[in-house]
Amino acid sequence: MISIRDVSTVFTTAGQTFTAVDAVSLEIPRGSIQGIIGFSGAGKSTLLRNINLLERPTSGSVVVDGTDLTALGDEDLRRERHQIGMIFQHFNLLNNRTALQNVELSLKFAGVGKKDRRRRAQEALDIVDLADKASSYPGRLSGGQKQRVAIARALATEPKVLLCDEPTSAVDPRTTASVLQYLSDINAQLGITTVIVTHEMNVIKAVADNVAVMEDGALVEQFDLADLSRPGFSPATQIGRYLISDDITLERRPRVQQKEATLV
Amino acid sequence: MSNVSVAGALPANGATAFDLNRVAELLPEIAVALGQTFAMLLVAIPLAVLAGTPLGIWLYSMSPVGLKPRPKLHRVVDALVNTMRSFPFLILLIAIIPITRFIVGTTIGTAAVIVPLTINAIPYFARFVEQNLTQLGGGVVEAARAMGATRGQIVRDVLLVEAKPALIGSITIMTVSFISYSAMAGLVGGGGIGDFAIRYGYYRYETGVMFLAIILMIVLVQSVQIGGTRLARRFDKRR
Numbered sequence: 001m002i003s004i005r006d007v008s009t010v011f012t013t014a015g016q017t018f019t020a021v022d023a024v025s026l027e028i029p030r031g032s033i034q035g036i037i038g039f040s041g042a043g044k045s046t047l048l049r050n051i052n053l054l055e056r057p058t059s060g061s062v063v064v065d066g067t068d069l070t071a072l073g074d075e076d077l078r079r080e081r082h083q084i085g086m087i088f089q090h091f092n093l094l095n096n097r098t099a100l101q102n103v104e105l106s107l108k109f110a111g112v113g114k115k116d117r118r119r120r121a122q123e124a125l126d127i128v129d130l131a132d133k134a135s136s137y138p139g140r141l142s143g144g145q146k147q148r149v150a151i152a153r154a155l156a157t158e159p160k161v162l163l164c165d166e167p168t169s170a171v172d173p174r175t176t177a178s179v180l181q182y183l184s185d186i187n188a189q190l191g192i193t194t195v196i197v198t199h200e201m202n203v204i205k206a207v208a209d210n211v212a213v214m215e216d217g218a219l220v221e222q223f224d225l226a227d228l229s230r231p232g233f234s235p236a237t238q239i240g241r242y243l244i245s246d247d248i249t250l251e252r253r254p255r256v257q258q259k260e261a262t263l264v
Numbered sequence: 265m266s267n268v269s270v271a272g273a274l275p276a277n278g279a280t281a282f283d284l285n286r287v288a289e290l291l292p293e294i295a296v297a298l299g300q301t302f303a304m305l306l307v308a309i310p311l312a313v314l315a316g317t318p319l320g321i322w323l324y325s326m327s328p329v330g331l332k333p334r335p336k337l338h339r340v341v342d343a344l345v346n347t348m349r350s351f352p353f354l355i356l357l358i359a360i361i362p363i364t365r366f367i368v369g370t371t372i373g374t375a376a377v378i379v380p381l382t383i384n385a386i387p388y389f390a391r392f393v394e395q396n397l398t399q400l401g402g403g404v405v406e407a408a409r410a411m412g413a414t415r416g417q418i419v420r421d422v423l424l425v426e427a428k429p430a431l432i433g434s435i436t437i438m439t440v441s442f443i444s445y446s447a448m449a450g451l452v453g454g455g456g457i458g459d460f461a462i463r464y465g466y467y468r469y470e471t472g473v474m475f476l477a478i479i480l481m482i483v484l485v486q487s488v489q490i491g492g493t494r495l496a497r498r499f500d501k502r503r
Binding site for chain 1: 403409410421426429499503
């Protein structure tokens with residue numbers, strides 16, 4: 001469904017070049033949930049933005065459902081984006097529009113007529129169980145509710161692909177579970193190919209079919225989540241092993257014995 | 265002007281006290297002055313908003329962080345806007361007299377002041393628009409781009425909607441500033457309440473009359489500010 005072929009993205013600022021994505025190739029099967037994990041600055045968000053060309057790759061190509069997006073002009077690319085929904089860490093809803101109006105916006109941009117817009121936006125809100133919040137402004141919604149409105153907004157145009165950029169990084173653990181449940185249900189019921197970028201392995205474990213591990217812009221390994229439950233399986237790279245163990249490991253040094261007098 | 269007709273009524277000692285009879289005498293003139301001030305604001309501010317908004321959107325869009333960066337062209341227009349804004353209003357008023365004559369056919373009176381007021385207000389408001397749009401942050405624009413919005417849709421359906429409360433606030437600030445600028449209208453016989461205060465209070469030492477005029481200006485500024493703040497708050501749905 002999504003073919004990322006030898007994609008590199010190089011940023012140039014003030015004469016300095018920085019390779020955010022370094023010759024990454026990745027095949028994402030139709031209907032699957034692909035996780036992309038890595039630490040901050042690993043290039044995973046840039047790679048996600050390469051898929052809908054919010055960030056145009058410096059080299060390589062991106063093919064979504066048979067269409068080479070990197071070969072398209074601005075106008076054709078804009079149209080293709082109606083087939084690619086996206087949600088963000090900070091939701092990126094319009095504060096001065098209601099939940100329903102936010103969802104309607106993606107339909108408007110996709111060229112859906114006014115009457116259909118309202119109906120389809122309501123349906124989309126219904127999918128995320130927020131029909132009763134249609135006339136609420138985002139300022140009145142919780143983080144989880146905002147992300148669900150954003151999911152409804154992304155789904156309303158019935159896209160083939162849903163890109164999720166750190167979708168649960170700004171919400172608490174219980175809300176994380178709820179948001180992931182919706183993403184999982186939507187994937188199962190609508191068959192939308194989903195890509196989730198995160199730095200949290202438990203998000204990947206909960207929802208993904210496959211995971212790609214990124215470090216310093218490169219894709220260092222990928223494996224099937226089913227492998228994790230196979231006895232004796234261990235990720236090939238150190239970063240992969242580190243990420244699947246949720247533990248935070250520190251080197252705790254012995255405490256320095258303070259003299260009584262210095263404590264006063 | 266009616267200066268001549270009231271000259272005879274000027275108290276011999278140049279009364280500084282608040283004389284009700286004197287105020288009653290001048291009421292018609294005060295009414296005319298207020299009307300002139302309103303005329304200046306009601307023409308100049310809407311025109312500035314109408315012309316300054318597209319200019320501000322343009323400045324935002326073409327800036328290096330904008331929707332369609334064109335840094336070189338942006339630098340030229342940016343410098344032009346700064347040049348316009350550098351003129352002290354009084355000097356602008358005189359400098360553009362040929363333009364004023366061309367546009368309104370006269371160089372004196374209220375109509376003649378409206379031209380420099382508007383010309384001064386356009387780049388002033390454009391800066392407000394540019395600033396307000398820039399400060400929205402990239403999040404909503406990125407979301408709109410991901411949704412396949414055209415640049416026009418991003419401006420109309422996203423940026424202007426999100427910036428509306430800030431823009432109302434900016435119009436309020438501009439209106440208050442231009443109540444003050446309009447006081448310089450007297451230089452070309454434009455009238456207005458500020459000019460009234462200068463003519464009676466400053467030139468003729470009628471402190472009481474000046475106070476009255478200033479009180480009227482305070483009331484005007486307060487009403488504009490309170491009204492503007494309320495309106496901005498009503499459109500602001502962030503909380």
